[in-house]
Amino acid sequence: MTSNVPLVVRVLASSVAVANRAGKIVRDVMSKGELGIIVKGKNDYQTEADRSAQRCIIASLAAQFPKVNIIGEEDGSTNEGEVASDWLITEADKEVLSLECPVNLQSVKEEDIVVWVDPLDGTAEYTQGFLEHVTVLIGISVNEKPVAGVIHQPYYKTMLNGEKIMGRTIWGLQEVGVGGFTPAPPPDSLIITTTRSHSNPLVEKALQVMDAAEILRVGGAGYKVLQLLEGKASVYVFASPGCKKWDTCAPEAVLSAAGGQLTDMLGDFYKYGKAELYPNKTGVLAAVSKELHNYALKKIPQELKDALANK
Numbered sequence: 001m002t003s004n005v006p007l008v009v010r011v012l013a014s015s016v017a018v019a020n021r022a023g024k025i026v027r028d029v030m031s032k033g034e035l036g037i038i039v040k041g042k043n044d045y046q047t048e049a050d051r052s053a054q055r056c057i058i059a060s061l062a063a064q065f066p067k068v069n070i071i072g073e074e075d076g077s078t079n080e081g082e083v084a085s086d087w088l089i090t091e092a093d094k095e096v097l098s099l100e101c102p103v104n105l106q107s108v109k110e111e112d113i114v115v116w117v118d119p120l121d122g123t124a125e126y127t128q129g130f131l132e133h134v135t136v137l138i139g140i141s142v143n144e145k146p147v148a149g150v151i152h153q154p155y156y157k158t159m160l161n162g163e164k165i166m167g168r169t170i171w172g173l174q175e176v177g178v179g180g181f182t183p184a185p186p187p188d189s190l191i192i193t194t195t196r197s198h199s200n201p202l203v204e205k206a207l208q209v210m211d212a213a214e215i216l217r218v219g220g221a222g223y224k225v226l227q228l229l230e231g232k233a234s235v236y237v238f239a240s241p242g243c244k245k246w247d248t249c250a251p252e253a254v255l256s257a258a259g260g261q262l263t264d265m266l267g268d269f270y271k272y273g274k275a276e277l278y279p280n281k282t283g284v285l286a287a288v289s290k291e292l293h294n295y296a297l298k299k300i301p302q303e304l305k306d307a308l309a310n311k
């Protein structure tokens with residue numbers, strides 16, 4: 001009986017199932033070829049895939065958890081009107097449902113939860129054909145902290161018995177750990193992952209002072225955190241405003257469940273309560289361990305931190 005399963009675990013299990021469906025929507029829009037691009041701002045786009053995936057996620061979660069606060073990246077009109085029945089997901093992931101809920105989350109109520117939804121992270125890369133960078137992000141926060149999250153990669157390919165399977169879904173739950181992939185230790189040398197589509201002089205200055213062996217420029221907050229978890233990069237550095245709460249909630253939840261840390265460039269945690277402002281004004285600094293995070297934070301000069309804090 002799923003009703004005996006604590007709420008946070010049920011929301012996470014449903015989020016895994018709904019992220020899979022949203023990932024299929026993202027692939028279907030691309031194969032149809034009609035992206036319906038809307039320009040929201042400078043280097044800021046929305047496509048039919050962003051809109052449709054968000055409708056699917058919000059409608060499905062709201063139907064099952066009516067009192068949970070759900071905040072999505074795309075604006076209100078995207079969420080109005082009827083939703084096709086094959087977008088209304090009622091299933092929940094069985095493996096996640098069987099997880100042991102941490103004691104401090106066992107009596108959480110719907111009103112205490114804020115879910116941050118990024119239906120398609122890496123939209124710029126999606127429109128430019130860097131499909132591996134694209135993720136669907138569902139972050140679950142309680143008392144302003146990300147406690148669980150899903151990072152779904154619609155274009156990740158695996159072969160099973162000679163058959164190609166598209167998509168994989170990575171989840172994390174505080175004190176329990178992560179699933180859906182195999183974590184790997186960080187590389188031996190300092191490899192930084194950063195933006196490929198939202199750089200500026202401050203972003204470049206921060207990269208310079210890090211003095212890294214290699215810099216990977218890829219799209220999306222979700223994909224960069226996956227690179228940390230899979231040992232492809234050591235630190236994620238983005239010394240600029242631009243990311244918002246839905247970009248970092250799920251990645252932070254998954255990363256911290258794996259023992260890592262995601263903060264702003266000053267080393268402070270973002271808060272994910274329902275009244276928080278959306279922008280992450282002071283950038284993103286993340287690493288797969290607290291030691292690496294601290295090492296990177298110490299390399300950032302005070303004047304750069306001040307420049308971001310005073311923006």
Ligand SMILES: Nc1ncnc2c1ncn2[C@@H]1O[C@H](COP(=O)(O)O)[C@@H](O)[C@H]1OP(=O)(O)O
Binds near residue numbers: 044073123220243
């Ligand atoms: N200047 C910006 N304007 C709009 N979105 C941004 C900006 N900078 C970052 N983002 C969001 O944060 C994600 C990570 O940033 P980056 O890829 O540059 O490292 C982007 O994919 C984008 O999310 P989204 O694609 O969901 O709109």
Ligand SMILES: [Mg+2]
Binds near residue numbers: 044045046073123
């Ligand atoms: Mg966007």
Ligand SMILES: [Mg+2]
Binds near residue numbers: 118122221247
């Ligand atoms: Mg995003």
Ligand SMILES: [Mg+2]
Binds near residue numbers: 119120
């Ligand atoms: Mg997005």
